[in-house]
Amino acid sequence: MANYGIKVSKPGYDVTSAADRYLSLSSKLNMFKVFSSGTSSVASGNTLQITHSLGYIPNFMVYIETDGSTNQMEIVSASLITNKAQAYADSTKLYVYNYGSSTRDVYYYIMYDPI
Amino acid sequence: MANYGLKISKPGYDVSSASDSELVYSSKFDTLKVFSSGSGSITVPNPMAEQTVTITHNLGYRPAFMFYTQIFDVFSGSVTSGYYMSPYTDPVGGDGSIMPYVSTTTLKIRYGAVHAPSGSVINYKYFIFYNKAI
Amino acid sequence: MSNYGIKITKDGYDTSSASIPNQILNSSCNSLKIVAEGQTTISVNGNNVDDTVTISHGRSNIPAFLAFAQLRGSSTVSYPLNSYDLFSGSGEGFKGTANSSNIVFTATDSGTAYTATIYYYIFAEPSR
Numbered sequence: 001m002a003n004y005g006i007k008v009s010k011p012g013y014d015v016t017s018a019a020d021r022y023l024s025l026s027s028k029l030n031m032f033k034v035f036s037s038g039t040s041s042v043a044s045g046n047t048l049q050i051t052h053s054l055g056y057i058p059n060f061m062v063y064i065e066t067d068g069s070t071n072q073m074e075i076v077s078a079s080l081i082t083n084k085a086q087a088y089a090d091s092t093k094l095y096v097y098n099y100g101s102s103t104r105d106v107y108y109y110i111m112y113d114p115i
Numbered sequence: 116m117a118n119y120g121l122k123i124s125k126p127g128y129d130v131s132s133a134s135d136s137e138l139v140y141s142s143k144f145d146t147l148k149v150f151s152s153g154s155g156s157i158t159v160p161n162p163m164a165e166q167t168v169t170i171t172h173n174l175g176y177r178p179a180f181m182f183y184t185q186i187f188d189v190f191s192g193s194v195t196s197g198y199y200m201s202p203y204t205d206p207v208g209g210d211g212s213i214m215p216y217v218s219t220t221t222l223k224i225r226y227g228a229v230h231a232p233s234g235s236v237i238n239y240k241y242f243i244f245y246n247k248a249i
Numbered sequence: 250m251s252n253y254g255i256k257i258t259k260d261g262y263d264t265s266s267a268s269i270p271n272q273i274l275n276s277s278c279n280s281l282k283i284v285a286e287g288q289t290t291i292s293v294n295g296n297n298v299d300d301t302v303t304i305s306h307g308r309s310n311i312p313a314f315l316a317f318a319q320l321r322g323s324s325t326v327s328y329p330l331n332s333y334d335l336f337s338g339s340g341e342g343f344k345g346t347a348n349s350s351n352i353v354f355t356a357t358d359s360g361t362a363y364t365a366t367i368y369y370y371i372f373a374e375p376s377r
Contacts, residue, residue: 006257008121008142010145011120020148021245023148025142025273027257027258027260027274029148029245029273030149030259030273031147031274031280031281032146032149032280032281033270033272033274033278033280034278034280035278037279037374039377057197057198059183059242060200061200061313062200063376065377069346071311071349071377072311073311073347073348073377074330074331074344074345074346075200075330075331075376076200077200077201077203077330078184078186078199078200078201078202078203078204078213079202079204079331080205081333087199087200088197089197090196090198105377107313107375107377109281109313109374112269112278113270114270115183115198115240123254123255123274124276125276126276126277135282135373138373139274139275139276139278140276141282144282144283145283146280146283147281147370177317177326177327179370180329201329202328202333204331204333212333214328214333215329215332216323216327216328216332217317217326218326223326246283246370247368248317248327249317249368
């Protein structure tokens with residue numbers, strides 16, 4: 001059976017022989033596609049809600065300003081200890097909860113790719 | 116020296132002059148390439164005890180990954196419908212963390228003994244990339 | 250108006266009808282582009298003061314980033330950002346922050362010296 005597709009190798013690698021990990025693009029391998037991204041802010045003790053309305057729970061990445069700092073960003077996981085923030089998504093919204101003491105800027109990515 | 120490759124600009128940007136951030140894709144840059152993805156769940160036992168989820172990848176090196184999980188919301192007294200990017204750590208203390216870690220063969224996620232009450236069903240989802248973690 | 254672009258579907262999907270979640274690439278959708286990656290270490294000297302390593306990113310923005318770290322408890326596993334190794338080490342943790350010039354990774358020091366090994370990715374996309 002014919003094997004059709006497209007692949008692009010990383011610089012320095014022969015595309016005809018490169019293993020999957022040495023490709024920057026392959027029609028065989030999914031990569032995340034950004035649905036929306038943007039900046040906002042969330043006050044102390046509040047939850048920022050960003051509507052995506054995808055109808056499914058999307059993959060996401062959220063960065064938040066370090067509590068008490070300016071122009072210093074960190075990725076948000078469900079780690080109240082390190083981030084003093086949490087981010088989570090359901091089928092309609094992305095939520096960012098600020099457990100810190102100051103209003104903090106947020107940058108978010110919502111992917112087309114479902115969790 | 117010739118400079119060969121493939122690049123695609125974002126809508127509205129001239130591909131011949133677009134900066135890196137104005138490109139959708141460029142063969143000059145790697146991307147996070149998904150090796151495998153999936154989902155599962157755990158049921159917290161009675162009595163509560165730590166649990167480890169094991170996902171085999173057998174890539175032979177430690178891959179980058181993303182792991183998303185529901186958590187138990189102590190304020191509502193129920194498992195969240197939303198998913199959180201792990202790890203999860205709780206300032207309240209005790210063994211309530213949800214901590215993923217990866218080896219050359221497996222992605223494991225340790226659910227701490229007291230992260231949720233007995234009987235709670237916690238769903239999770241994961242992405243394992245071809246890209247390495249070390 | 251004409252609609253130009255490129256799209257690539259996942260195996261088994263028709264490009265003429267596949268929704269974006271069933272595509273690998275769509276020129277109307279940005280992707281996360283890795284502009285730099287590398288390995289570095291943090292020398293944790295065991296004095297109960299957290300230690301850091303600074304990576305100059307050279308970007309004109311504060312970039313998005315990801316990283317993984319090998320901590321003290323095991324030399325065979327890596328943890329993602331914001332982790333605490335609560336069961337094989339003594340609670341060593343790992344976090345990262347980015348500003349307009351640098352990415353700074355921090356490893357917690359619980360009183361025992363060790364070397365934390367970090368692999369990081371810096372994206373063209375911003376984190377602010």
